[in-house]
Amino acid sequence: MSFLITATVAYLIYLVLTIGGSAVLLWNRAELVIGAVCAVAAGALLKNRFIGKNLRMLNPARWFAFLVYLFPFFFAMAKANIDVAYRVITGRINPAIVKINPNLKNDLSLTILANSITLTPGTLSVDVDEKTNELYVHWINIDPKVLKDMPRDYHPICDSFPDWARRIAE
Amino acid sequence: MSKIVRTVANQLMLFVLVFGLYVIMHGHVTPGGGFQGGAVIASGVVMLIVAFGSGQIKKSLRERRLSLVESSGALLFILVAFAGIGTVFFYNFLVGSRIFGGIPPTGSNPGDVWTGGVIPLMNLGVGLKVIAGLSAAVLALALFSSGEEME
Amino acid sequence: MGVLNTISYVFIGIGLFFNLVGVIGLHRFPDMYTRLHAATKCTTFGSIFIITAVIVQSAGIWALEGAYPSQSVMCIHAVLALVALLVTNATGAHAMARAAHRSGEKPAKAVVDDLQEKEND
Amino acid sequence: MTDVTALIIILPLAMIACAVFVAICRDLLYAVVVLAVMSLLLAFQFYLLKAPDVAMAEAGVGAAVTTAIFIISIRATERKE
Amino acid sequence: MTWLPVIIVMLVCIGIAVARVFIGPGAPTRLVAFDTINTLVVTSLVILAMMFDHVIFVDVAIVYALLSFAMTLYVAKYIQGDKF
Known part of the structure; x- marks a missing residue:
């Protein structure tokens, strides 16, 4: 099963790379044959690495959620960049490293959350606890309200990204 | 490295492998070829070595398999070269035949992969040899520096 | 083509501004983590806009000239380069920050450092 | 071709500076990082001269x-020269 | 569409980042500047492919975007002091 999925994904990547021959729809006939051979080789080599035993990502609703997620993500990214540009020009910073616990269990969802945090509002994921999945986040301009209680509230740091990550990959 | 780097390296390796195969198989119509594509895939293996540690990678990439891949690459190259010996050594005997023997189209086009005769097969041989050679060199160095031996 | 050219110029202006801000932030900030903020975020965001301008131009030519398929390769491969750039930049920034903290680099002027407390325990 | 000639002349100066630093x-370790930068600029120069392979x-x-x-190799030996 | 001023501004950016590689205190700062140069070079390669009107040149940019990641990981792993 994992071989089939990996080979299908490899075949799709190969087809996207070779658009333009236009004998069958957009592709040459030869590209289809060579792509099938390459996809079988890639699936046989990488079936354990690419997907492993986790078949949760097969659900199309998750792909749709990922596509919808790109829009709030892009807006947050634009906001973050304007904020960083303001701090570059004025030089006003107030940094700290805080620990948050987003309650994610999956590796893939944690990866999506950490990469989103790295690219959005003034934060940068520094370290991850391998056992408890807690993230350590470097924050360029800290909110004093967060510092009061010890299990930190993650909403000011990454407002609804953990919910999105849970919806996509768990 | 951390869990995030390991996950991303696993997912990215598929893209690197497919892209390297694309560069190898299109060596006669695009920039690239056997050496370049093989270097791309070998760099993917180098990325896996740094993400997982050489001890983990040693379990899935054994020395015997790497030497088998390297020898089969050299053997493919030599066999294709000898197959045209009826006329002359390295003769391009596939021109006009049904495998890789298409006529190149004229005008502006992105390039037809079904041309070139024996050149794509030779590129494949060179690519297999480069993949096995470069990744074996880096894997042996990494194993040596972390105090293990290569079987 | 007039509208497409205008869109491309606007995108290129935004992209060059953010690239310049990122590179200047590399010199203005005091320590490694804040430099990483400026470098990674601003250059990635600027690169997104510049590559999008290229994609808009090539897609315009592709749509105009129809049967001329060569610009399609440009469009698709630029999108793939953009995706590869996004994934590798985010992960590389995380790896660099982790390595710097483990090597003992302290965040300058930091208010709280939870990770340091964890390592001290 | 004439519009990129200035770039083709300017880039080797940066490469020479990198080589002197190395x-x-x-x-x-610093030498290796700067050598990687030099390799990057060298590839950029090849690209400007239209040799993408x-x-x-x-x-x-x-x-x-x-x-x-x-x-x-540096990990297996010593960092300082 | 003229792309030459864009390329010149990108090269100025690369020059400023190279200066940070030369003067930067400590290895992590140099690594950050190096990663910035990677991103800027990939963007410049895409622009040059559009400027030369040789569409197939974009492959080099994809290769660079993928492979510079391995370089960054190696130097980072050395700095944090692990064995390979």
Whole structure:
């Protein structure tokens, strides 16, 4: 099963790379044959690495959620960049490293959350606890309200990204 | 490295492998070829070595398999070269035949992969040899520096 | 083509501004983590806009000239380069920050450092 | 071709500066990082001279594998010269 | 569409980042500047492919975007002091 999925994904990547021959729809006939051979080789080599035993990502609703997620993500990214540009020009910073616990269990969802945090509002994921999945986040301009209680509230740091990550990959 | 780097390296390796195969198989119509594509895939293996540690990678990439891949690459190259010996050594005997023997189209086009005769097969041989050679060199160095031996 | 050219110029202006801000932030900030903020975020965001301008131009030519398929390769491969750039930049920034903290680099002027407390325990 | 001639002349100056730094630097890790930058600019120069296949080979071998081998060697020996 | 001023501004950016590689205190700062140069070079390669009107040149940019990641990981792993 994992071989089939990996080979299908490899075949799709190969087809996207070779658009333009236009004998069958957009592709040459030869590209289809060579792509099938390459996809079988890639699936046989990488079936354990690419997907492993986790078949949760097969659900199309998750792909749709990922596509919808790109829009709030892009807006947050634009906001973050304007904020960083303001701090570059004025030089006003107030940094700290805080620990948050987003309650994610999956590796893939944690990866999506950490990469989103790295690219959005003034934060940068520094370290991850391998056992408890807690993230350590470097924050360029800290909110004093967060510092009061010890299990930190993650909403000011990454407002609804953990919910999105849970919806996509768990 | 951390869990995030390991996950991303696993997912990215598929893209690197497919892209390297694309560069190898299109060596006669695009920039690239056997050496370049093989270097791309070998760099993917180098990325896996740094993400997982050489001890983990040693379990899935054994020395015997790497030497088998390297020898089969050299053997493919030599066999294709000898197959045209009826006329002359390295003769391009596939021109006009049904495998890789298409006529190149004229005008502006992105390039037809079904041309070139024996050149794509030779590129494949060179690519297999480069993949096995470069990744074996880096894997042996990494194993040596972390105090293990290569079987 | 007039509208497409205008869109491309606007995108290129935004992209060059953010690239310049990122590179200047590399010199203005005091320590490694804040430099990483400026470098990674601003250059990635600027690169997104510049590559999008290229994609808009090539897609315009592709749509105009129809049967001329060569610009399609440009469009698709630029999108793939953009995706590869996004994934590798985010992960590389995380790896660099982790390595710097483990090597003992302290965040300058930091208010709280939870990770340091964890390592001290 | 004439519009990129200035770039083709300017880029080697930066590469020469990188090479001088590599030659006089006493810390081998810094030397390796600057050598990677020089390799990057060299590939850019090949690209400007319209030799993309050489640039791709430089990317694969000169950038990734060479840096990996140098870094592993420094880990096995000493960092300071 | 003229792309030459864009390329010149990108090269100025690369020059400023190279200066940070030369003067930067400590290895992590140099690594950050190096990663910035990677991103800027990939963007410049895409622009040059559009400027030369040789569409197939974009492959080099994809190769660079993928492989510079391995370089960054190696130097980072050395700095944090692990064995390979």
